[in-house]
Amino acid sequence: MCDSEGRKCRAPPWEIVKASCMALFILSVAVALVFHELGHVMAAVLLGVRVKRIGINWKGAYIVRDRGTDGQCFAIALAGPSMNIVLALLWHGTGMAQTEWVFGLVNLLPIAGSDGDRVLRLVTGKVKQRQT
Numbered sequence: 001m002c003d004s005e006g007r008k009c010r011a012p013p014w015e016i017v018k019a020s021c022m023a024l025f026i027l028s029v030a031v032a033l034v035f036h037e038l039g040h041v042m043a044a045v046l047l048g049v050r051v052k053r054i055g056i057n058w059k060g061a062y063i064v065r066d067r068g069t070d071g072q073c074f075a076i077a078l079a080g081p082s083m084n085i086v087l088a089l090l091w092h093g094t095g096m097a098q099t100e101w102v103f104g105l106v107n108l109l110p111i112a113g114s115d116g117d118r119v120l121r122l123v124t125g126k127v128k129q130r131q132t
């Protein structure tokens with residue numbers, strides 16, 4: 001950054017704060033995303049459901065796995081948001097905890113394609129999914 005006479009000067013503290021906040025926000029979302037999917041994968045593996053692929057697309061991260069029973073699907077769908085909520089409790093009082101809360105709770109809402117939607121469909125008997 002330069003001043004009006006073209007001399008180099010230091011970035012104002014506000015710019016540094018904004019950049020740091022943005023970097024921390026992106027880091028916390030990435031951490032929440034990774035742990036969320038890790039929760040799904042760990043549940044699938046523990047329940048004996050084969051995970052075929054883990055990927056990321058414009059909607060976020062996903063796993064492709066064998067179908068499993070309704071009970072297995074229910075547990076696997078809840079495992080991702082549960083992981084976020086457990087981390088939110090463990091990291092209580094930090095910015096990371098807030099991101100984990102938001103990530104976990106938003107994923108439990110019955111929005112099409114969300115974990116909450118999958119759980120709702122399993123509970124109501126309207127199962128049609130391949131990804132978590």
Ligand SMILES: [Zn+2]
Nearest residue numbers: 080107115132
């Ligand atoms: Zn999920």
